[in-house]
Amino acid sequence: MKLIEYVSVNKTIKCISGVHIGASKDNIEIGGIDLPIIKHPLTGMPYIPGSSLKGKIRSLLELKYSSRTQQTGDPCGCGDCKICKGFGAHRNSRSPLGPTRFIFRDSELTTEWKEKLISLQISKGTPTEIKHENTINRMNGIAKDPRPNERIPSGTELDFSVTIRVFDGDKKEELIALLDEGMKLLEQDYIGGAGSRGSGQIKFV
Numbered sequence: 001m002k003l004i005e006y007v008s009v010n011k012t013i014k015c016i017s018g019v020h021i022g023a024s025k026d027n028i029e030i031g032g033i034d035l036p037i038i039k040h041p042l043t044g045m046p047y048i049p050g051s052s053l054k055g056k057i058r059s060l061l062e063l064k065y066s067s068r069t070q071q072t073g074d075p076c077g078c079g080d081c082k083i084c085k086g087f088g089a090h091r092n093s094r095s096p097l098g099p100t101r102f103i104f105r106d107s108e109l110t111t112e113w114k115e116k117l118i119s120l121q122i123s124k125g126t127p128t129e130i131k132h133e134n135t136i137n138r139m140n141g142i143a144k145d146p147r148p149n150e151r152i153p154s155g156t157e158l159d160f161s162v163t164i165r166v167f168d169g170d171k172k173e174e175l176i177a178l179l180d181e182g183m184k185l186l187e188q189d190y191i192g193g194a195g196s197r198g199s200g201q202i203k204f205v
C-alpha cells in the first residue's frame, strides 16, 4: 500500500453555545467544580481533544450508514465500508483497508481567543464559564441540587485540523466528502456532554 499524499483540512470551530468536554474526576480539587472540563496541563486553557471530535463525527456517520452500529450500538469494524476506511476498522486487526486515513488534531484556542480567555482568567479567576444546573421538584416546581457545570464560553474559537492520508487506489474526493458530511452532521448535533440541554453546539467556519 503506497502513500501518495497528505491532504490538510483546516477550519475554525466556533462555539455557538458553551461546550463541556469532561475531564477525569481524579483532577478535582476539594471544593472545586463538580463537572470540570479538560484543560491543557501547562497553560490551564481549555481545548477539544482530537479523540472527542473523531469519535463524535464517526458515531454520527455510523448512525446514518452502518447497519452494524444501528443493530449493536458498537463502532463499525466490518473492514469493508467507507467509515472503517476513514476512521479505522474498530477492533478488526484483519481488515484489508490498511491504515486509518483521518488524523484528527487536538483543537486549541485560536491566538485571538487564547488572549481573551487569559484576560477572563485574570478578571474572574477561571478561563471558563461555570453554569449551574438544577433538578426541578415535580410537585412544587422548586429547583434543587444545583450542580456547577464548567464550559468553554460560547463565542470561543478554536483551530480545527484533520490530515487525510491518501493511499494508492483511494479516491481523495470521497474521503474529503465523507469528512465534510460528518462535520455537517456534528453541526446539527453536539460535541461533549449536556448536549440535550443546550451545551456543545458548534459551527465550522
Ligand SMILES: [Zn+2]
Pocket (backbone or CB within 6 Å): 066, 076, 077, 078, 079, 080, 081, 082, 083, 084
Ligand atoms: Zn465498517
